[in-house]
Amino acid sequence: MVREPLRHVTVVGASVAGLAAAQGLRRRGFEGAITLFGDEPEAAYQRPALSKHFLTAHSIRPADIRLQVDPADVRVELGVRATGLDLARRRLQLRDNTSGRQYVHSVDGLVIATGAGARRLPMDTPPGVHVLRTVADAVAFREDLRHKPRVAIVGAGFVGSEVASSCRSLGLDVTVIEAMAAPMARALGPDVGAALAALHRDHGTRLKLGIGVAGFTGRDRVTGVRLADGEIVAADVVVVGIGARPATDWLSGSGLPLDDGVVCGPDLAVAERIVAAGDVARWPHHRDGALVRVEHWDNAIRQAEAAAATLLAPDGMAAAFADTTMFWSDQYGCKLHLVGHPRPDDEISVVEGDLEQRRGVVVYRRAGRMTAALLLSAPNRLRTYRQAVAAADAATAEHSRYQPGRNNPRETVIERSPTAQGV
Structure with a gap:
C-alpha cells in the first residue's frame, strides 16, 4: 500500500534542533507546510553562550545571541507549550502561555525537539x-x-x-x-x-x-x-x-516509548512519521547499540538534519544516524573539545602534550578500540581526531552489527547522558 505524500510537518521545539529540522526539510526539497511551536517567548538563540560571554558582558542583549538564519516559509508560534499528543487521532494539544488558551493541532509528520529542562x-x-x-x-x-x-x-x-x-x-x-x-x-x-x-x-x-x-x-x-x-x-x-531532564512530560500517556528521553530507532524514528532530535532523543548508538542521549549543540544540529531525512525517506530506506558528534567548553582560557562518547571506565592515555599542563590530547579506549578523544587547548587537532574516532566507531559497528540489540532499542544497554551530574 502506497502512503499518502507528506503534506505538513509539525516541529515541537523552537530551539536549535527544531530550527535545524525545519531547515533540513526545506534543503531536501520538502514543499509542504511546516509549523514550528516553541515554549519560550524568545526566538532560537545560542544556548552555549549563556554560561560564557553572555554572563560576563552586560552589554550583550538576548537579541545579540539570536540565531540569524530562519527557515523559509515556516510558520513559527512562540510562547506555545505542547501539553499532550493523541497518537491515534494524530492531534497535538497546545496551550498559549500568555492567554492560557488551549487548542489542538492536527499532525501529519512530527519532529519532537523539545530539548531538556534544568x-x-x-x-x-x-x-x-x-x-x-x-x-x-x-x-x-x-x-x-x-x-x-x-x-x-x-x-x-x-x-x-x-x-x-x-x-x-x-x-x-x-x-x-x-x-x-x-x-x-x-x-x-x-x-x-x-x-x-x-x-x-x-x-x-x-x-x-x-x-x-x-x-x-x-x-x-x-x-x-x-x-x-x-x-x-x-x-x-x-x-x-x-x-x-528531557522534556517529555507532555508525552506521558501518548503511547510513545519514553525512558530518559524519547526512545528512537537507529534512524531517529519514533513512530509512523514521527521522529525526535536533540537533547530529548535517546537512540541506539551506531557503535554498539547502547542507548545514549546527548545534550550538546553539535549533536542537536546533526540529529535534526538526520531526522528530517528520515521523515522524507521512502519506507524502509531511512539511514541510521551515524555521525560522530563533539562538544566544546571554555574554562579559564582552556578550550576543551570532546569527540565521541567515552565511559568512565574507558582506558585513557595521553597521546600528545601533558595532562597536568592542560594542553594536549587524551584518547579513550574500550576493548582496545578508540571511543573518544579529549583535546585540551589543541583545536588544530580536532579534524584529525574526529576522523579517527569516526573510523573506530565504524569499525566497531561493523564488528557488532549482527549482535542482539543492534537494531532494537529495548534490548540495548542503557547509558546515561554524560552531562548529568549527581548531587
Whole structure:
C-alpha cells in the first residue's frame, strides 16, 4: 500500500534542533507546510553562550545571541507549550502561555525537539538560587552578579565549570560544590577530572568535592549552602547546575516509548512519521547499540538534519544516524573539545602534550578500540581526531552489527547522558 505524500510537518521545539529540522526539510526539497511551536517567548538563540560571554558582558542583549538564519516559509508560534499528543487521532494539544488558551493541532509528520529542562534540587530554594538553561535564567543570574556577590555553584559539570570560570573572570568569590570526587569525572574519568580540579584551583576557585547538598540557608534571600556534613558555604548567589531532564512530560500517556528521553530507532524514528532530535532523543548508538542521549549543540544540529531525512525517506530506506558528534567548553582560557562518547571506565592515555599542563590530547579506549578523544587547548587537532574516532566507531559497528540489540532499542544497554551530574 502506497502512503499518502507528506503534506505538513509539525516541529515541537523552537530551539536549535527544531530550527535545524525545519531547515533540513526545506534543503531536501520538502514543499509542504511546516509549523514550528516553541515554549519560550524568545526566538532560537545560542544556548552555549549563556554560561560564557553572555554572563560576563552586560552589554550583550538576548537579541545579540539570536540565531540569524530562519527557515523559509515556516510558520513559527512562540510562547506555545505542547501539553499532550493523541497518537491515534494524530492531534497535538497546545496551550498559549500568555492567554492560557488551549487548542489542538492536527499532525501529519512530527519532529519532537523539545530539548531538556534544568534539573532542580528536591528542596526549598530561597530567592537568589538560580538554574541556567534559558536566556531568561541567564538574564536573572547576570543581574544578580552586578552586586559583586559571593557565588556558590552546585555541580561541577560542563555548565557549572563554565559558570565558575565566567564568575572568576569578573573577580568574584567562587566556590564549586560537587558530589563526585572531581569535576566532570563521570563524563571524562578521574584522571582528567583531577587535572580539571587543578585548573579550577589555579584560578582561585574553591572546590568542595565528594559532598552533597542538604539545603540552603536564608529565607528572604539565600545566605549559604548547607552541605551534607553540616558545613555551610556562605553565598549571596547560588547556581544549581546538576544536569538536565528531557522534556517529555507532555508525552506521558501518548503511547510513545519514553525512558530518559524519547526512545528512537537507529534512524531517529519514533513512530509512523514521527521522529525526535536533540537533547530529548535517546537512540541506539551506531557503535554498539547502547542507548545514549546527548545534550550538546553539535549533536542537536546533526540529529535534526538526520531526522528530517528520515521523515522524507521512502519506507524502509531511512539511514541510521551515524555521525560522530563533539562538544566544546571554555574554562579559564582552556578550550576543551570532546569527540565521541567515552565511559568512565574507558582506558585513557595521553597521546600528545601533558595532562597536568592542560594542553594536549587524551584518547579513550574500550576493548582496545578508540571511543573518544579529549583535546585540551589543541583545536588544530580536532579534524584529525574526529576522523579517527569516526573510523573506530565504524569499525566497531561493523564488528557488532549482527549482535542482539543492534537494531532494537529495548534490548540495548542503557547509558546515561554524560552531562548529568549527581548531587
